[in-house]
Amino acid sequence: MPVGLEVDDMKKLDEVVATRRQVKQGQMLFSNGDAFTSLYAIRTGFFKTCIANEDGREQVTGFQMAGEIIGLDGIVTDQHSCNAVALEDAEVCVMPFSNVEELSREFPVLQRHVHKVMSREIVRENGMMMMLGNMRAEERLAAFLLNLVQRLHARGFSQSEMILRMTREEIGSYLGLKLETISRTFSKLSDDGIIEVKQRYVKILAPDELKKIFNPQSCQTCI
Amino acid sequence: MPVGLEVDDMKKLDEVVATRRQVKQGQMLFSNGDAFTSLYAIRTGFFKTCIANEDGREQVTGFQMAGEIIGLDGIVTDQHSCNAVALEDAEVCVMPFSNVEELSREFPVLQRHVHKVMSREIVRENGMMMMLGNMRAEERLAAFLLNLVQRLHARGFSQSEMILRMTREEIGSYLGLKLETISRTFSKLSDDGIIEVKQRYVKILAPDELKKIFNPQSCQTCI
DNA sequence: AAAAGTCCTTGATATAAATCAAATGATTAG
DNA sequence: CTAATCATTTGATTTATATCAAGGACTTTT
Numbered sequence: 001m002p003v004g005l006e007v008d009d010m011k012k013l014d015e016v017v018a019t020r021r022q023v024k025q026g027q028m029l030f031s032n033g034d035a036f037t038s039l040y041a042i043r044t045g046f047f048k049t050c051i052a053n054e055d056g057r058e059q060v061t062g063f064q065m066a067g068e069i070i071g072l073d074g075i076v077t078d079q080h081s082c083n084a085v086a087l088e089d090a091e092v093c094v095m096p097f098s099n100v101e102e103l104s105r106e107f108p109v110l111q112r113h114v115h116k117v118m119s120r121e122i123v124r125e126n127g128m129m130m131m132l133g134n135m136r137a138e139e140r141l142a143a144f145l146l147n148l149v150q151r152l153h154a155r156g157f158s159q160s161e162m163i164l165r166m167t168r169e170e171i172g173s174y175l176g177l178k179l180e181t182i183s184r185t186f187s188k189l190s191d192d193g194i195i196e197v198k199q200r201y202v203k204i205l206a207p208d209e210l211k212k213i214f215n216p217q218s219c220q221t222c223i
Numbered sequence: 224m225p226v227g228l229e230v231d232d233m234k235k236l237d238e239v240v241a242t243r244r245q246v247k248q249g250q251m252l253f254s255n256g257d258a259f260t261s262l263y264a265i266r267t268g269f270f271k272t273c274i275a276n277e278d279g280r281e282q283v284t285g286f287q288m289a290g291e292i293i294g295l296d297g298i299v300t301d302q303h304s305c306n307a308v309a310l311e312d313a314e315v316c317v318m319p320f321s322n323v324e325e326l327s328r329e330f331p332v333l334q335r336h337v338h339k340v341m342s343r344e345i346v347r348e349n350g351m352m353m354m355l356g357n358m359r360a361e362e363r364l365a366a367f368l369l370n371l372v373q374r375l376h377a378r379g380f381s382q383s384e385m386i387l388r389m390t391r392e393e394i395g396s397y398l399g400l401k402l403e404t405i406s407r408t409f410s411k412l413s414d415d416g417i418i419e420v421k422q423r424y425v426k427i428l429a430p431d432e433l434k435k436i437f438n439p440q441s442c443q444t445c446i
Numbered sequence: 447a448a449a450a451g452t453c454c455t456t457g458a459t460a461t462a463a464a465t466c467a468a469a470t471g472a473t474t475a476g
Numbered sequence: 477c478t479a480a481t482c483a484t485t486t487g488a489t490t491t492a493t494a495t496c497a498a499g500g501a502c503t504t505t506t
Binding site: 051053054055057058059061072073074075076077081082101104105106108111112114115116118119120121122123125126127128129130132133134135173174175176215 | 274276277278280281282284295296297298299300304305324327328329331334335337338339341342343344345346348349350351352353355356357396397398399438
Binding site: 359407422 | 472
C-alpha cells in the first residue's frame, strides 16, 4: 500500500499480508476482550465497529470498507476494545502486528504509512466529536452521506449513487440519533429534492445543497 | 518514558527531547494549519485541544495534562488540524517527529510505546463517541469528573479534590452540552450531596454514587 | 404462495437540553 | 479602591429529538 518501495522490498512486505480470512455477513472479525494480535486490511466487504456499554447501549464507532484498516484499538491494551462486524460477506488480510512493527523498523516508508493510518483515525474521530457535539440531525446525515459517497467514489463507484450496507438503526447509532430520526431526516432531504431514497438505495440529486447543509460556508456554487 | 532501556540507550532517547518550550496561559502551542514537525510531551501545565467549524462552532476534543502527548493529529497531513491552547502556564518537551521515527526504528520498545500512545488516543475517542452519542448530561459530567480526578491521582494529587483548569463553557464544549447545562448539572450533583462545588474547586464526596450515575452496573458498593 | 420476521416510515406526544434573560460572584485593569 | 469584564448561577420558555405506537414494505422461510 505505501508507495516508494523497490520490487524486492515489496516481496518482503507481501509476507506481512500472507494470510487471509473470510468473514460472513453478520459475523465478527474480532470482538471486545479478544487478544490483539493483528491488524486487518479489508480486501472486500463492509464492516462496522461498535462498542457496548455495560447497560446495553451500543455506539457504532465507524464503518469501514475495502482498503481500510481495522484493529488499531487493540494495540494499547493488547486486547480489542470494540467489536468488528461484517455487514456483508468480507475478506480481510491478516497482518500480525509483530510483523508490521518489525518491517516498519526496516522500511521507513512503511513506518510512516502506519503512523499516518493511526493519525488519520484520530483526526476522523475528532471530526465525529464535532458532529456529535455540535451538529443537528440534518447536518449529521448530510455529512455522513457525503463522506460515504466520497469514499466509494475513490474506489471507483458512482459519486452520486450508493447502496447502504447498514440499517437506519446503525446509522443512527453512529450519528448519535434514533432510527426514527434518521428515517425522518431521509424523508426531509428527499422531500426537498436533495436526495432520492428507496430503502438502502440513495442517490444524491443536489450535492451542493447537501454540502450547504453540512457546511453553509464551504459550498462551491453559492459564493 | 518507555521502560526496559539501558542507560546508554536512555541518553540517545534524551536527544529526542532536547529542546523545551514555554507556553503562557491562553497561548497556542500549535494551531490548525500549522506545519507539523513535532510531537509535544507536556512537562507542566494543562492544555485543551479544539477544532473549529467554518461557521464558528467550536469543539473541545480533549484536555491534556503533564505526561501526556499532543500533536498526533498532525501526522496524517503534515499539518495540524486542531488548536492546542495552554489553560495555564505550561512547559513542553519538543520531540521532532523525524527523531521519534528514527529512534523508533532503533528501539523496538520506543516503537511499541509510540504505537500504544496513538492507540490509546483512538480508544479514548471511541469512548467520547459513546458519551456524546448515548449519554445524558449527568452521566457525561460524572464520567468527566471521574476521569479527570483519576488522571490527577495517578500524578500524585488527591483522589477526591481538584481545581478545574477550564471554564464551564469549555467543559460543555467537550461534553457536547451548553455551559448552562454544565452549571445546572454541577448544582444538581451538589444538591444530591455527591460533590461539593465552589467555582473551579470540586470535591467528590460520594465517588460510588458518581460511578453509579456514570455506569449503574459497575459500582463497587451497590452489588 | 403464505407466514413470519426485519426493517422502515409516519404520526402523536413527551422530554432533555437549548435558548433567552437577568442577577450574582469573581477577577482584572485602571 | 472602583469600574469593568468575565464567569457562573438560576429561572422561564422553546425546541429538537426521543419515545411510544401503528402500519407498511421488503426479505426469508416454510
